[in-house]
Amino acid sequence: MHLRRETRGRRPPLLLLGAAAVAVVVTAIPLAYLIVRTFEAGGQAIFDALWRERTLDTTLTSITLVIGVIIGASILAVPTAWLLARTNVPGRSFFMVTAALPLAVPSYVMAYAWIAEFPWMSGLWAAVLVMSLATYPYVAIPLTAALRTIDAGQEEAARSLGLGPLATARRVTLPLTWPAAAAGLLLTALYTLSEFGTVAIFRVDAFTRVIYTAYRASFDRTTAAVLALLLVFLALLLVIVEARTRGRANRWRIGSGVSRPAPRLQLSTRGRLLGVTWLAGVGVLALGVPGFSLLMRLFESRRTGVDVTELTGAIAGSITSAGLGAAIAIVLALPIAVLAARYTTTLVRGIEGAAFLGHALPGVVVGLSLVFFTLAVLPAVYQTVATLAFAYAVLFLPKAIGASRSAIDAVPPSLESTARSLGRGPIASWLATTGRLSWPGVAAGALLVLLTAMKELPATLMLRPTGFNTLATELWSRTEIEAFGAAAPYALALIALAAVPAWLMGRWLAREPRVPGQDPKEAAEQDVLRTDQVAYVGGNR
Amino acid sequence: MSAVPPAVPALQVHDLVVGYGGPAIVRGIDLQVPRGEFLAVLGASGSGKTTLLRAIAGYLRPTSGEVEIDGRLVAGRDTWVPPEKRHIGVVPQEGALFPHLDVAANISFGLPRKERRTTERVAELLEMVGMLGMEHARPHELSGGQQQRVALARALAPEPELLLLDEPFSSLDAALRVEVRSEVHVLLREIGTTTVLVTHDQEEALSLADRVAVMSAGRIEQVDVPWRIYEAPSTLGIARFVGDLVELPVAEIDAQSARTPLGSVPLSPNSNTNARVVVLRPEQLVLVSDRNVGSSESGTPGTVEAVRYHGHDSLTTVRLDDGSSVAVRSAGGAGVALGDRVRVLVTGAARAFPDPVV
Numbered sequence: 001m002h003l004r005r006e007t008r009g010r011r012p013p014l015l016l017l018g019a020a021a022v023a024v025v026v027t028a029i030p031l032a033y034l035i036v037r038t039f040e041a042g043g044q045a046i047f048d049a050l051w052r053e054r055t056l057d058t059t060l061t062s063i064t065l066v067i068g069v070i071i072g073a074s075i076l077a078v079p080t081a082w083l084l085a086r087t088n089v090p091g092r093s094f095f096m097v098t099a100a101l102p103l104a105v106p107s108y109v110m111a112y113a114w115i116a117e118f119p120w121m122s123g124l125w126a127a128v129l130v131m132s133l134a135t136y137p138y139v140a141i142p143l144t145a146a147l148r149t150i151d152a153g154q155e156e157a158a159r160s161l162g163l164g165p166l167a168t169a170r171r172v173t174l175p176l177t178w179p180a181a182a183a184g185l186l187l188t189a190l191y192t193l194s195e196f197g198t199v200a201i202f203r204v205d206a207f208t209r210v211i212y213t214a215y216r217a218s219f220d221r222t223t224a225a226v227l228a229l230l231l232v233f234l235a236l237l238l239v240i241v242e243a244r245t246r247g248r249a250n251r252w253r254i255g256s257g258v259s260r261p262a263p264r265l266q267l268s269t270r271g272r273l274l275g276v277t278w279l280a281g282v283g284v285l286a287l288g289v290p291g292f293s294l295l296m297r298l299f300e301s302r303r304t305g306v307d308v309t310e311l312t313g314a315i316a317g318s319i320t321s322a323g324l325g326a327a328i329a330i331v332l333a334l335p336i337a338v339l340a341a342r343y344t345t346t347l348v349r350g351i352e353g354a355a356f357l358g359h360a361l362p363g364v365v366v367g368l369s370l371v372f373f374t375l376a377v378l379p380a381v382y383q384t385v386a387t388l389a390f391a392y393a394v395l396f397l398p399k400a401i402g403a404s405r406s407a408i409d410a411v412p413p414s415l416e417s418t419a420r421s422l423g424r425g426p427i428a429s430w431l432a433t434t435g436r437l438s439w440p441g442v443a444a445g446a447l448l449v450l451l452t453a454m455k456e457l458p459a460t461l462m463l464r465p466t467g468f469n470t471l472a473t474e475l476w477s478r479t480e481i482e483a484f485g486a487a488a489p490y491a492l493a494l495i496a497l498a499a500v501p502a503w504l505m506g507r508w509l510a511r512e513p514r515v516p517g518q519d520p521k522e523a524a525e526q527d528v529l530r531t532d533q534v535a536y537v538g539g540n541r
Numbered sequence: 542m543s544a545v546p547p548a549v550p551a552l553q554v555h556d557l558v559v560g561y562g563g564p565a566i567v568r569g570i571d572l573q574v575p576r577g578e579f580l581a582v583l584g585a586s587g588s589g590k591t592t593l594l595r596a597i598a599g600y601l602r603p604t605s606g607e608v609e610i611d612g613r614l615v616a617g618r619d620t621w622v623p624p625e626k627r628h629i630g631v632v633p634q635e636g637a638l639f640p641h642l643d644v645a646a647n648i649s650f651g652l653p654r655k656e657r658r659t660t661e662r663v664a665e666l667l668e669m670v671g672m673l674g675m676e677h678a679r680p681h682e683l684s685g686g687q688q689q690r691v692a693l694a695r696a697l698a699p700e701p702e703l704l705l706l707d708e709p710f711s712s713l714d715a716a717l718r719v720e721v722r723s724e725v726h727v728l729l730r731e732i733g734t735t736t737v738l739v740t741h742d743q744e745e746a747l748s749l750a751d752r753v754a755v756m757s758a759g760r761i762e763q764v765d766v767p768w769r770i771y772e773a774p775s776t777l778g779i780a781r782f783v784g785d786l787v788e789l790p791v792a793e794i795d796a797q798s799a800r801t802p803l804g805s806v807p808l809s810p811n812s813n814t815n816a817r818v819v820v821l822r823p824e825q826l827v828l829v830s831d832r833n834v835g836s837s838e839s840g841t842p843g844t845v846e847a848v849r850y851h852g853h854d855s856l857t858t859v860r861l862d863d864g865s866s867v868a869v870r871s872a873g874g875a876g877v878a879l880g881d882r883v884r885v886l887v888t889g890a891a892r893a894f895p896d897p898v899v
Contacts, residue, residue: 422650
């Protein structure tokens with residue numbers, strides 16, 4: 001509370017405000033140019049592109065896919081979360097990890113693994129199955145946390161007021177956990193809507209694939225632009241609803257009183273057996289099948305031989321482009337994060353909100369727009385690593401802002417003002433306190449961008465220089481010609497490269513210095529939130 | 542420092558107005574703190590006391606008015622001295638120790654680069670706050686009281702002209718608070734640093750300070766020595782804020798006394814004769830058991846309605862026969878039980894106030 005008092009209504013320095021404004025404007029280039037490009041085509045062309053049976057079909061396919069994945073992910077997540085949070089089912093800590101791990105596997109890698117094992121898989125339902133398996137952690141993790149953190153007193157009070165277990169679940173537990181679950185579901189929906197690889201592998205004509213195809217058939221770029229805008233509009237709706245739901249979830253979080261987690265249901269032997277079977281079954285589907293398939297393909301590829309030069313070239317390409325993207329993202333994110341953490345004026349909230357809209361930009365849209373933009377305005381950078389890195393920065397800026405902002409938020413502003421009272425100037429004070437204490441979080445944000453960018457597929461396909469390869473593009477070109485064995489080393493390298501930074505980051509976060517005077521309970525709560533963040537590291541988008 | 546003649550106050554505030562863009566939080570404050578004085582600014586939360594402190598420290602730019610530290614203008618119409626050039630020490634709430642630095646590095650943070658390398662000054666300060674040998678402890682390894690002591694040592698290290706304490710004891714639990722508070726008191730007396738303490742705790746303000754400034758709604762309502770604040774508050778609001786109060790409606794009043802439910806009560810000199818309410822402290826009332834007084838007419842009869850026993854004293858609520866109720870403080874136990882018939886006597890003079898506006 002005294003944190004707010006120190007920052008309330010203070011006017012931010014102009015230099016900082018200027019830097020943040022520049023960052024927002026630069027980030028807005030892709031969307032802005034897409035709008036310009038679309039309206040240049042003229043009203044008739046836009047109308048023609050929109051008013052076609054094909055457009056309606058695409059919209060319906062995308063919506064069906066999203067609804068299907070939401071239902072599928074819920075079916076997988078709800079029993080899993082309940083078993084992990086509320087019962088004594090054995091092996092809970094092991095299954096907690098297996099429930100988070102699918103996030104570390106890009107969903108198109110999962111799709112590739114399934115189709116390599118079962119080549120007859122295709123169409124909407126195959127995509128729904130694989131996407132549900134890939135995204136159910138988005139729902140399961142926050143729901144498990146919510147079920148663990150609800151104060152047992154509330155459910156006990158309901159029971160004492162005469163409600164049975166089912167009525168208590170419906171009238172108390174469900175309303176209390178709903179915001180957490182809803183936020184997870186919306187994340188799933190957004191992710192499904194923007195996913196390109198899986199949809200393309202199973203040949204589902206959802207927005208992303210149709211846009212990509214229309215772009216490749218270069219005579220039809222207006223259609224691609226119109227559809228891209230329509231996709232952004234749908235994604236924007238989801239982002240807004242998600243932000244609102246999350247806000248409500250925060251309001252409902254129960255205050256500082258001592259809360260006691262609900263006791264675990266003691267299952268019978270049969271119940272425990274059923275529970276383990278469920279958790280193991282979900283684990284086999286989400287991790288076992290893809291893992292087995294990848295290893296089998298790897299053996300096949302060992303027979304045909306792996307081109308080591310190509311593989312190391314792809315690794316270098318991934319690290320170069322994603323690393324540059326992470327650097328740009330942090331430079332753009334820092335002024336916005338400092339503003340958002342330290343000042344609460346309307347202008348600052350506006351800037352932060354604008355930067356967050358990046359969540360609503362699917363990779364295929366940013367790719368398309370930057371192709372248009374570089375060709376028309378800056379042909380010198382068309383299909384260069386710089387443009388590709390910039391696309392990554394735009395796509396993953398919200399992640400960089402989020403990580404930096406929470407790191408800066410965690411440093412009490414009183415440290416900075418105390419440093420000033422002890423005779424250090426404003427910049428020296430910032431460096432000695434906020435800068436010094438928040439850099440691990442900021443670095444974690446950069447790492448998060450790096451790792452997410454390495455998995456990005458559609459924008460990479462559209463923007464990379466000719467002959468420049470990354471793990472994602474190499475994997476992609478091999479699955480397109482159904483050379484499943486040859487693709488396996490790239491898939492495994494991708495997973496391994498993604499896992500190393502995630503592991504490093506976990507250790508890093510654990511080492512962060514504690515702020516004194518913070519009570520241990522609060523610190524423990526923050527640890528829980530951090531575990532959450534680590535889980536989200538996997539976010540495949 | 543010795544160049545400044547002692548007549549110049551360590552801190553002077555003229556007509557200071559401070560806000561955060563909206564309505565002003567501090568609304569026209571004048572204050573003078575002589576060198577070596579310990580001043581407490583006492584106010585409820587939202588009274589603007591912390592805003593005042595932040596403006597003095599230089600964390601906030603005032604809307605108008607002036608601040609002078611040791612005769613030097615640091616905030617005025619065309620003057621603005623940033624916090625790092627004000628030679629002040631601040632002990633913030635909860636200490637705000639730098640978590641990444643050990644105790645020694647925290648204390649030497651404000652020293653010039655050369656002195657930061659030597660250990661004597663740090664040892665001297667640690668000895669001062671009774672923590673010698675803890676140089677290399679990390680802030681999170683310290684108890685709350687130790688953290689506050691280090692924060693104090695850190696603020697004192699550069700030998701500030703003025704020390705500002707922002708509710709430094711409020712995060713400590715009750716027993717520790719009293720202990721750390723009295724240690725700090727003794728220490729600051731010894732060094733003779735001019736100190737401004739901001740607090741919402743009236744007991745803390747009255748027991749530590751040479752003078753107390755009571756703040757309410759952005760203004761200073763009274764500046765006085767502690768006993769005057771308690772015994773001669775200038776408003777009914779202050780009277781209520783600084784301790785338990787017996788408020789009596791006035792039936793008739795003249796320059797010397799007022800007729801109240803406790804009979805005729807003598808008034809302090811120069812009392813307001815338009816007063817509608819007079820107040821007494823519970824310790825100004827004396828409880829007499831009806832048995833001991835016999836049929837004597839002295840005192841006002843009533844029935845014991847509640848007894849709160851604290852050990853060193855007790856507070857008894859008496860329902861007078863006319864229906865009003867008063868609180869009586871007795872040293873030790875009062876020797877009465879619920880439902881006992883008692884008489885209430887008044888000692889000393891009451892203070893009179895115009896209207897009992899809430």
